[in-house]
Amino acid sequence: MKITILYFSQSGNTERAAEMIKEGAESAGDVEVRLMNLAAGDGAVDGDFLSESAAVIVGTPTYMANMAWQLKKWLDTDKTRLAGKLGAAFATANFAHGGPDIAVLGILQHLLVKGMLIYSSGTGCGKPIIHLGPVAIAGELDKSRDLFVLFGKRIAEKALELFG
Numbered sequence: 001m002k003i004t005i006l007y008f009s010q011s012g013n014t015e016r017a018a019e020m021i022k023e024g025a026e027s028a029g030d031v032e033v034r035l036m037n038l039a040a041g042d043g044a045v046d047g048d049f050l051s052e053s054a055a056v057i058v059g060t061p062t063y064m065a066n067m068a069w070q071l072k073k074w075l076d077t078d079k080t081r082l083a084g085k086l087g088a089a090f091a092t093a094n095f096a097h098g099g100p101d102i103a104v105l106g107i108l109q110h111l112l113v114k115g116m117l118i119y120s121s122g123t124g125c126g127k128p129i130i131h132l133g134p135v136a137i138a139g140e141l142d143k144s145r146d147l148f149v150l151f152g153k154r155i156a157e158k159a160l161e162l163f164g
């Protein structure tokens with residue numbers, strides 16, 4: 001089963017979070033995970049792999065208490081059919097009060113409108129509870145490592161349960 005982790009990361013924090021999620025997802029079993037950083041420009045997105053993915057996990061840095069405009073632009077304009085796929089979101093920020101949850105919610109809103117089945121694991125998997133999606137603070141990414149790895153594992157397990 002294929003899983004895409006798609007994000008925008010200019011200075012590497014969101015990319016590091018994506019790598020932790022990838023590690024967790026790969027621990028769930030027979031999954032192939034690919035990272036796609038929109039900051040890489042043309043060719044960043046492998047359209048075939050994305051289309052074939054059962055789950056798409058979307059991440060962003062927090063810009064002005066919202067998702068980065070570069071990700072918003074991709075979500076608004078990309079024509080890949082994501083309906084029916086499992087969707088989840090994560091974010092990084094400089095401050096806990098800087099709006100990363102709002103950025104995550106904004107992504108989830110987009111994924112819902114695209115017809116995705118959105119999931120965070122919530123309270124359903126017990127503690128630690130992942131609320132809307134994991135967020136990490138720049139400079140303290142390693143403090144959130146376990147949560148990001150666990151998130152990746154839970155999303156992959158749900159994708160395997162639904163589509164495996």
Ligand SMILES: Cc1cc2nc3c(=O)[nH]c(=O)nc-3n(C[C@H](O)[C@H](O)[C@H](O)COP(=O)(O)O)c2cc1C
Pocket residue numbers: 008009010011012013014015060061062063064065066092093094095096097098099100137138
């Ligand atoms: C234009 C811009 C706006 C930002 N706005 C916020 C913000 O509103 N709240 C916050 O906590 N951090 C804000 N940040 C900090 C980034 O969210 C944070 O450094 C993030 O981890 C960067 O991700 P990256 O390294 O993947 O590019 C902003 C950064 C930039 C460049």
